[in-house]
Amino acid sequence: MNPSPDPLPTTPNPAIAASYRVRLAKEQFVFCAAHFITYAGDVCEPLHGHNYRVEVQVEGPLDENHYVLDFIAVRDAVQKITLGLDHRVLLPTLHPQIRVAADQREVTATFEDRRWVFPLSDCVLLPIANTTAELLARWIGERLLESIHACSVEVSVDECDGQVGVCRLSHPR
Numbered sequence: 488m489n490p491s492p493d494p495l496p497t498t499p500n501p502a503i504a505a506s507y508r509v510r511l512a513k514e515q516f517v518f519c520a521a522h523f524i525t526y527a528g529d530v531c532e533p534l535h536g537h538n539y540r541v542e543v544q545v546e547g548p549l550d551e552n553h554y555v556l557d558f559i560a561v562r563d564a565v566q567k568i569t570l571g572l573d574h575r576v577l578l579p580t581l582h583p584q585i586r587v588a589a590d591q592r593e594v595t596a597t598f599e600d601r602r603w604v605f606p607l608s609d610c611v612l613l614p615i616a617n618t619t620a621e622l623l624a625r626w627i628g629e630r631l632l633e634s635i636h637a638c639s640v641e642v643s644v645d646e647c648d649g650q651v652g653v654c655r656l657s658h659p660r
């Protein structure tokens with residue numbers, strides 16, 4: 488005769504540490520934007536566009552619903568951020584060599600002897616040093632942390648099918 492099986496535990500084991508996060512990778516987390524970056528010191532790309540795809544992870548303790556955060560609240564917060572970048576030209580205002588100047592109507596960006604002029608309403612001026620996927624992920628992560636209550640977020644920005652910049656941000660403890 489088989490010995491009777493061990494009884495199933497009736498509570499989670501407090502000796503085993505658990506942490507939780509939610510991950511959202513929604514179809515609608517896409518923004519189509521134009522940009523150019525510099526690299527290797529003084530190489531400046533031509534203006535071009537990407538269909539950027541965003542994914543987020545949010546970490547924290549469980550609330551009274553046993554949620555880290557409501558998926559719907561996170562979804563709406565991310566969508567609001569990505570919508571603000573959609574169909575825009577992304578320009579870095581902290582770039583050491585790209586100068587970005589705006590008036591009531593237009594934005595002028597200059598790099599060495601090159602000059603781009605855009606309608607103001609077509610642009611988003613971002614306080615970052617270069618519009619790399621990594622720094623866009625950080626900018627989105629900071630906006631997300633401002634709008635949801637979470638210990639930490641991780642934002643991935645995929646600029647074209649598998650080229651992904653990732654930034655993890657945590658509130659100081």
Ligand SMILES: Nc1nc2c(c(=O)[nH]1)N=C([C@H](O)[C@H](O)COP(=O)(O)OP(=O)(O)OP(=O)(O)O)CN2
Nearest residue numbers: 523524532535537618619620621646647650651652
């Ligand atoms: N770590 C990072 N590397 C690169 C970034 C970045 O944000 N983080 N960005 C770029 C460029 O912005 C560029 O957009 C790369 O895109 P891609 O179109 O793939 O570049 P190609 O010149 O190879 O263009 P093809 O159309 O594929 O010929 C570069 N690196």
